[in-house]
Amino acid sequence: MISKYEALCIAKTCAKQYRLSWNEKNLAVTKGQLDETPCFIVSTLDDGMAETGSWIDFVFSTPVRFYIDALNSTFLGYEAGNRGVNRVKPASS
Numbered sequence: 001m002i003s004k005y006e007a008l009c010i011a012k013t014c015a016k017q018y019r020l021s022w023n024e025k026n027l028a029v030t031k032g033q034l035d036e037t038p039c040f041i042v043s044t045l046d047d048g049m050a051e052t053g054s055w056i057d058f059v060f061s062t063p064v065r066f067y068i069d070a071l072n073s074t075f076l077g078y079e080a081g082n083r084g085v086n087r088v089k090p091a092s093s
Helices: 004-017 055-059
Strands: 027-034 037-045 063-069 075-080
Touching: 004 027, 004 037, 004 063, 004 075
Parallel strands: none
Antiparallel strands: 027 037, 037 063, 063 075
């Protein structure tokens, strides 16, 4: 089983790889499941947040969730907003 920190690092790497939003100030890591697979769900808001912290910036920011397999550290997929999970095919050997 991987740690929350390891899941966070994997999610950050995948955000860069898939060109998804990442914001260090708005992170949460929770345990969950994706299709019966135990996973960590790493949630962040997009970088559209202004430094002022205005409520309007928060309201119009898009949440991005990364699903990381808790048992073998595989990146399972991501969800931007509420558009459904985009599953990622495992890398072939």
